[in-house]
Amino acid sequence: MATANNKTTTRKTTTKAEDVEVLDADNTPEKPTIVDGIYTEEATLTNGVSLKIEVIVDKDQLPASMSSLMFEGNLEGMILAQVTPLTRKLLDLTGATRKDLHEVIAPVVQRGTELAGE
Numbered sequence: 001m002a003t004a005n006n007k008t009t010t011r012k013t014t015t016k017a018e019d020v021e022v023l024d025a026d027n028t029p030e031k032p033t034i035v036d037g038i039y040t041e042e043a044t045l046t047n048g049v050s051l052k053i054e055v056i057v058d059k060d061q062l063p064a065s066m067s068s069l070m071f072e073g074n075l076e077g078m079i080l081a082q083v084t085p086l087t088r089k090l091l092d093l094t095g096a097t098r099k100d101l102h103e104v105i106a107p108v109v110q111r112g113t114e115l116a117g118e
Contacts, residue, residue, distance in 0.1 A: 032111070037061050038084065039112030043104050049094040053108045054084040057116035076101055082109050 030052075032041040037058025044050045056062055062081065069077040079101050080088055091100070 032115070034112070034116060037116075039108075039115060041108050041111065043108055045094060045096055045100045045104055047095055047097075047100075051090050051094060052087075053105060054087045055109050055112035056082055056084060057112045079106050079109055082113075 030040075030042055032039065034040075034057060037056060037060075039055040039057045041053050041055075042050060043053045066078065066081045069081055076098065083091070083105065091105070096105070
């Protein structure tokens with residue numbers, strides 16, 4: 001028992017380490033999949049954050065703004081239009097940059113598009 005600033009604190013210890021199961025995510029990587037026109041692949045951003053990137057590979061499910069983005073030649077807009085709204089939000093929350101769009105997200109979009117075309 002210790003006292004600090006007239007407050008009494010008690011230190012407690014536990015010995016239930018055997019109840020905790022530790023899983024190593026690096027040993028069980030998920031394979032990229034296409035389900036219902038959505039290609040999903042695990043990727044790591046340049047800041048070290050890993051997340052699942054979901055790409056819309058069914059052209060009929062793409063946002064209506066995709067054609068105008070293509071007409072304008074807005075490459076970054078086209079990349080973002082091809083990922084799902086959930087992925088766009090996660091990219092914002094995890095601090096993705098333009099560098100991530102070009103070096104990480106664009107290759108995932110390309111792989112998804114190629115796999116869907118086969």
